[in-house]
Amino acid sequence: MGTAATRRSCRTLVGLTDVFRRRFAIRKYQHSLHGDAVTSLRDRAAPSIESNGVLSSAEPLPSLSRRELLVGTAATGAVLVAGLAEGFSALVAAQREICFDNGWRFHRGTLEGAEEATYDDSAWRPVDLPHDWSIEDLQNAESDDGVASIEPASWATPTAPELIGPFDKAIGDRSQGYLVGGEGWYRKHFILERSRRHQEVELRLDGVFQNADVWLNGEHIAYHPYGYTPALLSLTARAQPGGNVVAVRVRNIGATSRWYPGSGIYRHTWLTITGAVRVPTFGVRISTPEITTALARVRIEVVAENTGVTEASAAVNVTLIGADGRAVAHGAAAAAPLPAGTRSTYVVSLDLAEPFLWSPTSPHLYSARIELVQGQDLIDWVAQPFGVRSISFDARGFLLNGRALKMRGGCVHSQHGALGAASFDAAEERRVRILKERGFNAVRTAHNPPSPAFLDACDRLGLLVYAEAFDMWDEAKRPDDYHLSFAGWYKSDLDVFIARDRNHPSIVIWSTGNEIMKPNGRAPELAERIRLLDPSRPVTQSSAMGMADLIEPITIGTMWKYLDIGDFHYQLAYEELHKAQPSKAMIQSESWVANCYDNWKAVEDNDCAAGDFVWTAWDYLGETGVGAARVLDIGAPPLTLKDPFPHVEYPWFQSYCGDIDLIGQPKPQNLYRRVVCGDRPLEIVVERPAPEGMEQRAHMWSWFDELKSWTWDVRTGHIMKVKIYTSGDEVLVTLNGNTVGSRRLTEADKRIAAFDVPYHPGVLTAVARSAGREIASQTIETVGAVSGLRLRADPEPLVADRGSVAHVLVEVMDAKGRTVPDAVVRVHFEVSGNARIAAVGNANPRNVDSFRRHWRYTYHGQAQVVLRSTGKAGMVRLRAQALGLQPAELSIGVARMFWSSARSS
Numbered sequence: 008m009g010t011a012a013t014r015r016s017c018r019t020l021v022g023l024t025d026v027f028r029r030r031f032a033i034r035k036y037q038h039s040l041h042g043d044a045v046t047s048l049r050d051r052a053a054p055s056i057e058s059n060g061v062l063s064s065a066e067p068l069p070s071l072s073r074r075e076l077l078v079g080t081a082a083t084g085a086v087l088v089a090g091l092a093e094g095f096s097a098l099v100a101a102q103r104e105i106c107f108d109n110g111w112r113f114h115r116g117t118l119e120g121a122e123e124a125t126y127d128d129s130a131w132r133p134v135d136l137p138h139d140w141s142i143e144d145l146q147n148a149e150s151d152d153g154v155a156s157i158e159p160a161s162w163a164t165p166t167a168p169e170l171i172g173p174f175d176k177a178i179g180d181r182s183q184g185y186l187v188g189g190e191g192w193y194r195k196h197f198i199l200e201r202s203r204r205h206q207e208v209e210l211r212l213d214g215v216f217q218n219a220d221v222w223l224n225g226e227h228i229a230y231h232p233y234g235y236t237p238a239l240l241s242l243t244a245r246a247q248p249g250g251n252v253v254a255v256r257v258r259n260i261g262a263t264s265r266w267y268p269g270s271g272i273y274r275h276t277w278l279t280i281t282g283a284v285r286v287p288t289f290g291v292r293i294s295t296p297e298i299t300t301a302l303a304r305v306r307i308e309v310v311a312e313n314t315g316v317t318e319a320s321a322a323v324n325v326t327l328i329g330a331d332g333r334a335v336a337h338g339a340a341a342a343a344p345l346p347a348g349t350r351s352t353y354v355v356s357l358d359l360a361e362p363f364l365w366s367p368t369s370p371h372l373y374s375a376r377i378e379l380v381q382g383q384d385l386i387d388w389v390a391q392p393f394g395v396r397s398i399s400f401d402a403r404g405f406l407l408n409g410r411a412l413k414m415r416g417g418c419v420h421s422q423h424g425a426l427g428a429a430s431f432d433a434a435e436e437r438r439v440r441i442l443k444e445r446g447f448n449a450v451r452t453a454h455n456p457p458s459p460a461f462l463d464a465c466d467r468l469g470l471l472v473y474a475e476a477f478d479m480w481d482e483a484k485r486p487d488d489y490h491l492s493f494a495g496w497y498k499s500d501l502d503v504f505i506a507r508d509r510n511h512p513s514i515v516i517w518s519t520g521n522e523i524m525k526p527n528g529r530a531p532e533l534a535e536r537i538r539l540l541d542p543s544r545p546v547t548q549s550s551a552m553g554m555a556d557l558i559e560p561i562t563i564g565t566m567w568k569y570l571d572i573g574d575f576h577y578q579l580a581y582e583e584l585h586k587a588q589p590s591k592a593m594i595q596s597e598s599w600v601a602n603c604y605d606n607w608k609a610v611e612d613n614d615c616a617a618g619d620f621v622w623t624a625w626d627y628l629g630e631t632g633v634g635a636a637r638v639l640d641i642g643a644p645p646l647t648l649k650d651p652f653p654h655v656e657y658p659w660f661q662s663y664c665g666d667i668d669l670i671g672q673p674k675p676q677n678l679y680r681r682v683v684c685g686d687r688p689l690e691i692v693v694e695r696p697a698p699e700g701m702e703q704r705a706h707m708w709s710w711f712d713e714l715k716s717w718t719w720d721v722r723t724g725h726i727m728k729v730k731i732y733t734s735g736d737e738v739l740v741t742l743n744g745n746t747v748g749s750r751r752l753t754e755a756d757k758r759i760a761a762f763d764v765p766y767h768p769g770v771l772t773a774v775a776r777s778a779g780r781e782i783a784s785q786t787i788e789t790v791g792a793v794s795g796l797r798l799r800a801d802p803e804p805l806v807a808d809r810g811s812v813a814h815v816l817v818e819v820m821d822a823k824g825r826t827v828p829d830a831v832v833r834v835h836f837e838v839s840g841n842a843r844i845a846a847v848g849n850a851n852p853r854n855v856d857s858f859r860r861h862w863r864y865t866y867h868g869q870a871q872v873v874l875r876s877t878g879k880a881g882m883v884r885l886r887a888q889a890l891g892l893q894p895a896e897l898s899i900g901v902a903r904m905f906w907s908s909a910r911s912s
Contacts, residue, residue: 103387107195107210107276108136109809109878114192115140121192122222122254128194135809136276137214138193139269141186141259142427142846144172144857153856156658157831157864160695161636161712165853167658172857176657182485183267184628184660185855186427188259191271196252199242207281207314208242210253211288213459214274214421216428217489218258224251232492234259234268235421235455236500237507239288243314261487265478266420266662267628269428274458275810283315284345285387286379289506293375293393294543298408303362303395305336309377312350319345321386323353324378330371335359342381364408365394365512367448370469372512394466394512400545400572400592402585405515405617407471413610414471414617415684416449417442417624417666418597421457424669425848425858426873427628430458431812433803434873439464440802441671442624446681451596451620454478454521454549456504465513472511473596473620475518475549476504476533482525501533505540514544516572518596521549524558531569545571549596553580556648562587572617577707579605581613591615597622600634600664600676601705604757607683621680622708626665626850631655634664635852636712637704638697646706653709658855664708668850670871671801671814675713682732682758689735689775689783694728696721714867716828717771717787724765731760735775735782743769791821793830795893798885805842805883805901811876812845813899817887819868830868832889836861838874841901842883845875876901 112131120126150168158165169176179185199208212219216234220227223245231238242251259270279288290310297304305327313319322342329335340353363371372392379387399406405414419442423434435458442450449471452461455478465472480497483490501519508514519533526548534546547570553560555577562584567573573584576597584593594617598606603621610616626634632655637646661669666677678690692713697703703711711730719727731738733752738760740747750760764771768789775783801814819830838844846858851866863870874883880903888894 103279103281103389105278105280106810107278110197111136111138111193111195111272113138113140113271115189116192117190118192121194122220122225122227122256124225124252126194126254131192131194134193137273137429137431137810138271139273139427139429140191141188141267141270142173142425142429142858144859145170145175145187148172148857151857151860153854153864154833156854156856157851157866158853159829159831159851159866161663161852162638162698163853164656165658167853167855169657171855172859174658174660174855180262181631181657182262182265182629184631185657186267186628186660188261188263188270190260191257193255193257193272194252196250198249199246199251200248206243206283207279207285208246209279209288210240210242211277211279212238212240212255212272212274213276214430215255215257215272216259216268216270217263218260218492219272220256220258222254232496233489233500235457236503239503262485263487264629265484265488266630267422267428269422273428274430275460282386284311284313284319284321284379284381286310286377286389287312287350289503291375291377291389291391291510292506292541293391293510295393295395295397296543298362298364298395298397301361303359305357305359305375305393305395307338307355307357307375307377309340309353309355309379310350311345311353311379313345313347316347318347320381321345322380323355324380325355325357326376326378327357327359328374328376330363330373335373359395362395365396365466365469366407367412367443367469367471370394370467370512372466391510392463392466393510396512398515398544400516400617402590402592402615404592404614407515411614412448414449414473414594414619415447415607416451416471416473416596416618416620417447418451418453418620418622419625420453420623420627420629421455421461422627424626424628424671425846425871426812427858430460431810432460432464433812434814435460436464436468437671437801437803437814438625439468439470441667443468443470445624445667445673445677446684446686447624447666449473449618449620450624451475451518451549453623456508459507462508462511462513466511470513472514473516473518473594474504474508474514475521476501477520478522480520480523480525480529481527482523497529497533498536501536502540505537509541509543516594517541517544517546518574519546519548522554522576523548523551530566534569545592547572547574547594547596549574550576552584552593553578560584567591579609581609581616585613585615592617594618594620596620599707600666600710601707603676603680604683607680621666623662623665625667626661626663626669626674626852628661628669630662631657631659632852633662634708634710635659637706637709638701639704641700641702646704648707650706652707658853660855661852662708663852669852670816670848670850670869672816672850672867672869674710675715676710678715679710679732679759682734685734687783688733688777689773689785690732691715691771691773691785691787692730692732693717693719693771693787694730696725696727714828715787717769718789718828719766720829721766723767726763727766729762729764729771729773731762731773731775732758733760733773733775733783734758735777737776737779739774739776740764741772741774742767788825790825790827791823793819793827793832793892794822795820796834796887796889796895797824797826798887798895798897800897800899805874805876805899807841807878807880807901807903808876809878811901813842813874815872815874815885815897817865817870817872817895819865819889819892827868831865832892833862833864834870834887834889836863836872837886837888838883840883841877841879841881842874842899843877844872846873847871848873874899 113134150171156167221229292308323340327336336357338355451473553575560580573593635653681687695712739749847863849866849870
């Protein structure tokens with residue numbers, strides 16, 4: 008690996024990998040598909056290739072053209088061996104980080120002795136990571152049909168089976184959506200062959216919820232309690248030639264969270280193999296302290312460590328690469344001695360001419376290729392994406408690249424609907440894409456570090472991030488939550504969180520915690536610890552300056568000395584706080600959807616307001632019913648903060664307070680928000696008729712039960728409440744060509760015009776005007792009876808990797824191909840080809856049912872199926888059918904590289 012030609016081959020591979028990783032937005036495929044240094048022991052045949060002590064899997068090489076080898080497989084870091092003899096040596100060096108997700112075995116329940124190397128796990132279930140066992144069906148589930156809970160009205164109170172699918176009313180609790188945790192075990196057998204150059208071996212678990220114990224070959228090597236930070240585990244001293252087994256016990260026991268956290272190894276796992284002199288994991292920090300339109304100064308800090316027993320010497324070379332794969336700057340740090348068992352930091356500063364700046368509208372990324380060299384030998388390398396951008400928070404609010412920008416934010420939990428907490432790259436990509444499509448330019452990672460794949464997607468697609476560390480400190484919010492471990496672990500968890508994520512240009516704010524009622528003097532220490540690791544971003548503490556009527560706005564006090572941004576929840580305290588702290592930016596990091604207009608107007612009216620983050624942007628499992636529609640007696644007094652949350656019982660299992668529902672579809676409050684924020688000039692919705700003598704109210708986290716529909720099962724002439732959301736100052740509504748009414752709007756209307764319209768099937772039209780000029784019109788119409796199904800795949804592709812997933816929407820259609828908005832039918836799914844059904848779901852907050860069986864009821868005329876690749880290229884054919892309806896089929900390509908095709912029939 009010491010020749011200049013070989014080093015050039017490796018550099019070519021690394022550069023191509025960087026380009027394709029950014030272009031195709033698939034973080035996971037950095038590792039080699041066919042040249043892994045780790046081989047599954049259980050399913051392993053004789054090795055096909057051996058070089059420098061690295062064994063490939065026995066899977067045959069794909070039949071590829073030279074162009075595919077040079078272009079396509081480089082995107083995954085895959086095999087470049089065919090016709091490139093010297094390139095194989097380059098590949099070996101390029102394999103420093105290997106995905107460790109496949110080939111695990113899993114057992115749900117408590118066991119004795121399962122950590123022992125000789126334990127017989129042959130009867131355990133094979134699983135590939137990421138994996139969440141709490142979203143899977145319980146073995147003792149008494150029912151397999153959720154028909155009892157399919158009623159679409161938000162105020163319905165169905166009597167549903169108490170033990171069905173993954174739900175258990177008796178054991179589960181309301182906070183976690185009646186889904187069940189417990190204890191689970193994972194084991195993986197693997198062969199690791201280490202040569203002189205492959206002597207440092209590290210296992211990284213990106214996320215395990217929670218309280219994980221890890222054994223290697225029967226020896227306990229680590230305990231990691233926090234479910235949201237990575238565990239970095241050295242295997243070097245304990246790994247042995249030949250067979251090895253790693254065992255992981257996960258204990259999610261008791262009341263561990265205020266929302267559904269999932270259970271298990273729910274994020275990726277990685278094996279890093281390097282020499283003794285190496286760049287440690289998260290050992291690179293890139294900042295851009297000086298930026299002009301002509302020049303950006305890029306500062307690269309590289310930690311090198313020597314884990315060996317003899318002194319070494321190392322130098323650092325850095326190449327900056329643009330989005331087109333071309334080198335744009337080079338630099339180096341001179342060789343320096345590195346004694347055994349020590350670390351040293353190298354600093355390289357480079358000037359980047361005419362930089363492309365990162366922003367939500369232009370998320371331009373660069374990559375730094377960092378090489379650790381001894382003489383002419385390349386001994387280690389890493390590729391670190393980064394963006395060039397400047398941020399500041401002050402009395403002017405938030406400035407990005409010198410320009411004021413209001414953050415239109417939403418809070419999200421680390422969940423993915425029917426997939427549970429399992430973090431698949433395509434699911435993370437999809438979530439970021441949809442958030443941007445629905446008008447958000449910022450997200451708050453409530454209330455913990457998110458997955459690396461989520462942040463990678465935010466970087467690529469341009470979504471600003473308010474990154475939060477903890478939901479609790481020393482004081483419990485739930486009896487069995489992280490507060491039990493906080494005192495002994497918060498320093499290391501905070502350190503690895505900041506070190507892992509500080510190179511993401513999307514992150515613009517650090518938060519030390521959420522709604523910490525009793526900080527116990529820790530707040531200044533946490534803030535200063537973050538600044539020590541990353542002085543380039545502001546630090547805040549969520550709700551530190553006040554929360555609704557629980558904490559009055561705090562205008563003065565010590566927290567203003569160590570927090571950079573005034574942060575509050577559920578109160579419009581901008582003016583009061585600004586008078587007391589005129590140099591600070593302010594932010595409302597949680598707000599009620601019911602106050603959407605007032606929240607955004609306050610942001611626009613106050614320069615110091617950096618932005619607003621609604622709770623929440625996306626529906627989530629747990630905290631059941633906080634967003635349930637409120638129905639009261641007609642004429643009842645207005646609701647106040649003293650009124651209790653809506654009291655909803657099982658089978659409610661999700662929050663239902665999001666702008667986006669559980670399967671990724673927009674809800675009516677998102678339509679309103681987009682009008683309020685200026686994205687859309689007009690939207691038309693219709694309230695679902697409330698029970699006799701009652702009316703709907705929006706309050707706190709709840710919005711109205713509305714649909715964009717003029718198809719209702721009511722008698723002719725029934726009075727329907729039609730709402731027009733508009734930025735115009737006048738609205739005209741017609742039904743079947745006849746004028747229903749018109750209204751002029753003022754500031755007091757908050758961009759809502761409501762009309763009482765007698766129901767008659769047909770066409771309902773709204774026309775919005777501003778200053779006498781028509782600015783938009785929109786029509787909804789009565790559709791026919793249910794006739795057939797339609798399947799639509801999201802754009803994220805399926806690729807030939809067992810961690811690749813694709814989301815497919817099923818819709819109930821009438822004979823003219825129009826969605827039937829409130830249709831409830833049971834849809835059965837069949838799949839053939841190179842994928843399997845990973846999950847099914849709908850957005851109904853009460854429809855307790857299996858997420859794993861091959862059928863699901865629709866809600867609002869829609870349901871979802873998630874496909875997971877089997878790891879082989881080819882085609883997948885999905886068929887959906889329902890009794891008495893025309894079935895639908897969808898063909899999806901599973902690419903060996905990064906493309907996908909889909910067609911519907």
